[in-house]
Amino acid sequence: MERITKKVRLGSRLEKLVPGLLLAIASISILTSIGIVFTLVVDASHFFKEVPLSEIFSKELAPLRSKDPSFGFLPLIMGTLTTSVIAMLVAAPIGLMAAMYLSEFVKPKMRRILKPIIELLAGIPTIVYGFFAYNFVTPLLMKWIPDLGAKNVLSPGIVMGIMIIPIVTSLSEDAMSAVPKVIREGAYGLGSTRLETTVKVILPAAISGVIASFVLAISRAIGETMIVTIASGSSKQFTTSIIEPMQTMTAYIVEFTSGDAGSGTIGYYSLYAVGLLLFVFTLCMNLLAKYIIKKYRREY
Amino acid sequence: METKNSVKFKIENMDFHYGDFQALKNINLEIKENEITALIGPSGCGKSTFLRSLNRMNDLIENTKVDGSITLDGVDIYKDYDVIDLRLRVGMVFQKPNPFPMSIYDNIAYGPRLNGIRKKSVLDKIVEKSLRAAAIWDEVKDDLKKNALALSGGQQQRICIARTLAVEPEVILMDEPTSALDPIATLKIEDLINELKKDYTIVIVTHNMQQAGRISDKTAFFLMGELIEFSETDKLFSNPENKKTEDYITGRFG
Ligand SMILES: Nc1ncnc2c1ncn2[C@@H]1O[C@H](COP(=O)(O)OP(=O)(O)OP(=O)(O)O)[C@@H](O)[C@H]1O
Ligand SMILES: [Mg+2]
Numbered sequence A: 001m002e003r004i005t006k007k008v009r010l011g012s013r014l015e016k017l018v019p020g021l022l023l024a025i026a027s028i029s030i031l032t033s034i035g036i037v038f039t040l041v042v043d044a045s046h047f048f049k050e051v052p053l054s055e056i057f058s059k060e061l062a063p064l065r066s067k068d069p070s071f072g073f074l075p076l077i078m079g080t081l082t083t084s085v086i087a088m089l090v091a092a093p094i095g096l097m098a099a100m101y102l103s104e105f106v107k108p109k110m111r112r113i114l115k116p117i118i119e120l121l122a123g124i125p126t127i128v129y130g131f132f133a134y135n136f137v138t139p140l141l142m143k144w145i146p147d148l149g150a151k152n153v154l155s156p157g158i159v160m161g162i163m164i165i166p167i168v169t170s171l172s173e174d175a176m177s178a179v180p181k182v183i184r185e186g187a188y189g190l191g192s193t194r195l196e197t198t199v200k201v202i203l204p205a206a207i208s209g210v211i212a213s214f215v216l217a218i219s220r221a222i223g224e225t226m227i228v229t230i231a232s233g234s235s236k237q238f239t240t241s242i243i244e245p246m247q248t249m250t251a252y253i254v255e256f257t258s259g260d261a262g263s264g265t266i267g268y269y270s271l272y273a274v275g276l277l278l279f280v281f282t283l284c285m286n287l288l289a290k291y292i293i294k295k296y297r298r299e300y
Numbered sequence B: 001m002e003t004k005n006s007v008k009f010k011i012e013n014m015d016f017h018y019g020d021f022q023a024l025k026n027i028n029l030e031i032k033e034n035e036i037t038a039l040i041g042p043s044g045c046g047k048s049t050f051l052r053s054l055n056r057m058n059d060l061i062e063n064t065k066v067d068g069s070i071t072l073d074g075v076d077i078y079k080d081y082d083v084i085d086l087r088l089r090v091g092m093v094f095q096k097p098n099p100f101p102m103s104i105y106d107n108i109a110y111g112p113r114l115n116g117i118r119k120k121s122v123l124d125k126i127v128e129k130s131l132r133a134a135a136i137w138d139e140v141k142d143d144l145k146k147n148a149l150a151l152s153g154g155q156q157q158r159i160c161i162a163r164t165l166a167v168e169p170e171v172i173l174m175d176e177p178t179s180a181l182d183p184i185a186t187l188k189i190e191d192l193i194n195e196l197k198k199d200y201t202i203v204i205v206t207h208n209m210q211q212a213g214r215i216s217d218k219t220a221f222f223l224m225g226e227l228i229e230f231s232e233t234d235k236l237f238s239n240p241e242n243k244k245t246e247d248y249i250t251g252r253f254g
Helices: A002-050 A074-105 A108-123 A126-142 A154-177 A181-189 A194-205 A207-223 A226-231 A249-260 A266-296 B047-053 B083-089 B104-114 B120-133 B153-165 B183-196 B209-215 B233-238 B243-249
Strands: B007-018 B021-032 B036-040 B064-072 B090-093 B171-175 B201-205 B218-223 B226-232
Touching (some): A002 A266, A074 A108, A074 A154, A074 A194, A074 A207, A074 A249, A074 A266, A108 A154, A126 A154, A126 A226, A154 A194, A154 A207, A154 A226, A181 A194, A181 B090, A194 A207, A194 B104, A226 A249, A249 A266, B007 B047, B007 B201, B021 B047, B021 B201, B021 B218, B021 B226, B036 B047, B036 B209, B047 B171, B047 B201, B083 B090, B090 B153, B104 B120, B104 B153, B153 B171, B153 B183, B183 B201, B183 B209, B209 B233, B218 B233, B218 B243, B226 B233, B226 B243, B233 B243
Parallel strands (some): B036 B201, B036 B218
Antiparallel strands (some): B007 B021, B007 B064
8 A cells, every 4th residue: 555655656756747858858859940940041031132032933043153143943943843743653653552552452461571671662772762863764764765864853753753652652551551441341341342442432531641641752752862963963954854954952952062152152041042942842741731631531 | 920031041051260260150040031130149159250241241351261051042152152243232231330431422322333323313313212211311411412421320320221222232231230329319220120121131230139129020049159049039039949048038148
């Protein structure tokens, strides 16, 4: 009896400490986020003070031109969007089909073997993917597309797509497996085949998770740096052709942080502006994901 | 008062295994057309297993084995049937209402659409007819676009019954269809089942002996994987032949 009450008291004292401790830990990550946004905004504001919006949203990007440099970000935005869209065109169908296969067509034992193998793709360092794109996929694609540049957005887009397949597969598979068994049985009970059950019942029931996986994968593609730095070049020419080189926002930041822009110059501050833009892009994606999940979430 | 209805399901020397575990032992039973057959017995005795064998729902579970024979209108459902065709003829309503997370209309139209019916006017008719037959038309007719999950449990269960009726099965299997519902919703479903008897053969698992008494023509009592007694419901409850049946229905057991 005595020992029990003592333990309870000790436990309750610990209990009072825990929320404070957790708050402190949580604050670290919150403060870091605030700090990052703060630096971005402060340093980017130097840039926005000097460069008019009309220039920022123009197609002319020539940051290193000694006389009258120009900071049009449209080529970068185009580069980022194009590579991300190509990546999603690869990752969404393949990732989703893999998820459907794993969730509905494979025995649990097989799933436990296959899923980690697919997830392995996510663990490969991006520099390896970059070389893979530049040294293997681009030369391979040249066999069919003779006009393909040695640097282009098609090849890194595809490779980036392969890289983000596991994000789509893993999260979509989780969402589909989480659909209650009784729903599945309801579909089979009405004479549905396995494919009909998967496509017409399970997929719609899991749609919020599936869309969230897409959005997360897009965010990952937008933020991806190494693959595009290596394989899509640093051309600042505005183009819409996927067989030509383009620079993405992330690759631009890499190029300029590795020394081309002296601290305090307008070129230096342009990094923060691009960084801020990137941040806004991914933030929008995350908010979109939240909204979609909330809108389509089903409670069973 | 032996009925003259023809035999729908004939189960002979049926054994059922989950892996090494034998869940049903040597079951012999006839289920007649346009009758309500109730399956009773303590938890774990194999009622659901038996019921789910009748539309081969157990096929979805790995490592299960059925021996003996089950015929539907004289045709062996495990040997001479495509499982899809079987499930179209033998519909199922589950313990927990399980409407699909889509509109009421789409829930009901799901089965007909699978079977190639695309015309809106035809689907409209089927949806209305099925919802009426499931006694829920008046409650939802103005709101067919509403998500079925937004309905109450009792309404959801009737949607599930309507969804089953929409594919025009001959037999409806029900596994404790009212166990998740309140007494009023339960009575509604019971009335509905009585109504459906005219057109369908119904097999229902129930834990509620009053319910079995109220709605069924025949009752089968299962115990530990064996069929202990099967007879007219009135007889089984008033004058059981087997001591174990008597113990169970008088509450001296499980
Ligand atoms: N998927 C399964 N794998 C292995 N054993 C199972 C499985 N499903 C049921 N069983 C076993 O088979 C036996 C019969 O189960 P069943 O679900 O048919 O019982 P029941 O009569 O429907 O019980 P309840 O009234 O609780 O629903 C039980 O001992 C159960 O543990
Ligand atoms: Mg059961």
